[in-house]
Amino acid sequence: MEFLNYFSNVFTFGNILILILGTVGGLLLGAAPGLSPTMAVALLIPFTFKMSPEQGLIMLGAVYTATVAGGAISAILLKIPGAPANIATVMDGYPMAQKGKSKEALHYCFISSFVGGVIGILVLIFFTPLLANVALKFGPSHMFWIAIFGVTVIATLDSNSIIKGLFSGALGLWLATIGYDSVLGVERFVFNPIFSGGINIIAALVGLFAIPQVLSMLEKKQDLSDQFQMEKKSLFQSMKYNLSRFKALTIGSITGVIIGLIPGAGGQIAGLVSYDQIKKVSKNKENFGKGEPDGIIAAESANNAMVGPSLVPLLTLGVPGSPTAAVLLGGLLIHGMFPGPNLFTIYAETTWTFINSLLVAQFLMLIFGLYISGLAKYVIKTPVNYMAAAITILAIFGTYSVQHNFADVMVMLFLGVSMFFLSKFGFTAAPIVLGLILGPIAETNFSQAKIIADTQNGIFDYLTMGPLNLTIISLCILSIIYGLLTEIKKKTNDKDQ
Amino acid sequence: MIKINKLSSVVLVLILSILLAYASFSGGTSEAYIFPKLLSTVMIILSFLSLVLYFYNKNEKITEVDIKKLSIYLGSLLLFLVFGELLGFYFLAVLIFLIICYVYSEKKNKKSIFYNFLITLCFMIFIYFLFAILLKVQAPRFFLF
Numbered sequence: 001m002e003f004l005n006y007f008s009n010v011f012t013f014g015n016i017l018i019l020i021l022g023t024v025g026g027l028l029l030g031a032a033p034g035l036s037p038t039m040a041v042a043l044l045i046p047f048t049f050k051m052s053p054e055q056g057l058i059m060l061g062a063v064y065t066a067t068v069a070g071g072a073i074s075a076i077l078l079k080i081p082g083a084p085a086n087i088a089t090v091m092d093g094y095p096m097a098q099k100g101k102s103k104e105a106l107h108y109c110f111i112s113s114f115v116g117g118v119i120g121i122l123v124l125i126f127f128t129p130l131l132a133n134v135a136l137k138f139g140p141s142h143m144f145w146i147a148i149f150g151v152t153v154i155a156t157l158d159s160n161s162i163i164k165g166l167f168s169g170a171l172g173l174w175l176a177t178i179g180y181d182s183v184l185g186v187e188r189f190v191f192n193p194i195f196s197g198g199i200n201i202i203a204a205l206v207g208l209f210a211i212p213q214v215l216s217m218l219e220k221k222q223d224l225s226d227q228f229q230m231e232k233k234s235l236f237q238s239m240k241y242n243l244s245r246f247k248a249l250t251i252g253s254i255t256g257v258i259i260g261l262i263p264g265a266g267g268q269i270a271g272l273v274s275y276d277q278i279k280k281v282s283k284n285k286e287n288f289g290k291g292e293p294d295g296i297i298a299a300e301s302a303n304n305a306m307v308g309p310s311l312v313p314l315l316t317l318g319v320p321g322s323p324t325a326a327v328l329l330g331g332l333l334i335h336g337m338f339p340g341p342n343l344f345t346i347y348a349e350t351t352w353t354f355i356n357s358l359l360v361a362q363f364l365m366l367i368f369g370l371y372i373s374g375l376a377k378y379v380i381k382t383p384v385n386y387m388a389a390a391i392t393i394l395a396i397f398g399t400y401s402v403q404h405n406f407a408d409v410m411v412m413l414f415l416g417v418s419m420f421f422l423s424k425f426g427f428t429a430a431p432i433v434l435g436l437i438l439g440p441i442a443e444t445n446f447s448q449a450k451i452i453a454d455t456q457n458g459i460f461d462y463l464t465m466g467p468l469n470l471t472i473i474s475l476c477i478l479s480i481i482y483g484l485l486t487e488i489k490k491k492t493n494d495k496d497q
Numbered sequence: 498m499i500k501i502n503k504l505s506s507v508v509l510v511l512i513l514s515i516l517l518a519y520a521s522f523s524g525g526t527s528e529a530y531i532f533p534k535l536l537s538t539v540m541i542i543l544s545f546l547s548l549v550l551y552f553y554n555k556n557e558k559i560t561e562v563d564i565k566k567l568s569i570y571l572g573s574l575l576l577f578l579v580f581g582e583l584l585g586f587y588f589l590a591v592l593i594f595l596i597i598c599y600v601y602s603e604k605k606n607k608k609s610i611f612y613n614f615l616i617t618l619c620f621m622i623f624i625y626f627l628f629a630i631l632l633k634v635q636a637p638r639f640f641l642f
Binding site for chain 2: 050181
């Protein structure tokens, strides 16, 4: 119950203010179609650089939680998921809105997100210290494989093609070697002095997630002029009905927790799997897709229940549970905090305050979410041109503010535009970013392993022997096989259709 | 709208892998290059596999990019890269904001142009307050701002 010792830290004036700003901002960003939680967190990282680690993490955590829930607003009102995690919400949320029950659907969305979110954070609170103690037993070879595992998982799950995903991951790892070698101090691949410090992670994060999104927004340019009516609906009635849907809430929350714990899986999978499960066990199967509240309740409780558990492997091993958690890892590293047991010893105060703030964020998300959902119609109709211009200017100033270096802006824009064209060919940003973030961890541990191995039986034996090494290697192989099977299954389905 | 054959992306990826491998293997014998050498080898193998799969795969091999639509935006970014330090961030940001708002706007009447100016002004005041006053960021400037 160590977390209780730091609970009061959340309620300082500064922390609460940041938490409220993060939650409200996250809800509005989430409601805007095209602004994913990953992009929102990436855009905010430069601002947290100037904050204390505690406040920076509170801001990022609140935005992560709120954008996932806020994404349901445009999913329900416009049939455009605000985030990939809300894809399943569209299926019954939009039909409910068409029937004139948009407010009711939004009520279910935020109440279910709250229930799922609280369960997910409780799992984070109780599981993380246990897994962190296991991480104490890890040596350089294990940490090397853990970093590789993180990249393979994201590469296989967040990509349409496993080969492209793995290539992107390897490219990210290679880009991370630019600059000085952390163990030997040798300068590498510095073709221009601006790269002597390596590629700035924040510039890469902002560029890879924000600019391609802006380009595709301008290219597609959706018309958001649908008209919809907001009915009058009692919140008390919605709450009573929502909490009575115990089966949907339980299935959603449990599915979200399990999927969140699997590194790399993310909210999209959590929402879709729980929707599928509730549909299978429901007595009203025929109502699904036509505005069945259980569909919204299961999907939304699942995608928010995923948030907490997705941070368990991140905080203990450095392996993110979702692409947004991968970006959050960048937020941890810029404050000099490395995942692992140290987070619960040296940085215990910061870590527990951050985790506790996520729990408080769920309550704020419920309160503000229910209020904002009524005003959301104004936010979601923000014209694409204003949104594109604002994101671009924020990305440029945000990137520059970190090191006051124009080269970072150049790198950010170059990577962003390149990523847009790469995305046209099926490449995704998450494996590259994770490669960049985990690259130094992988290489440092590889170099340390080599130094130790040179006094023993050689590097191959050192890296591949022992039960823990073999377990992590097997997990890497399993994640690749899983990715392959999923790809083959998807291609077979496409052919059949 | 330009149509790009996916083969060009596969070839580009292969060329990129070969270039990175060349940089890694010509770096010298220092142990600092072992990790990049390993990675570039993996990248070459993956890009070869990608090339093989391209010919094996019978799916859609063409992708489209509406380059005409995006050219103004890409040009604005280029403008910022070339003149960012010379003309100052705030001046160029105002210019880029106005360009993007105007070009990608559905309506181009006097009223919408007035709104574009108003929104640009409000947004830039927010940016100035956030970065120059709150975060004390000394962005490159031009004349008054």
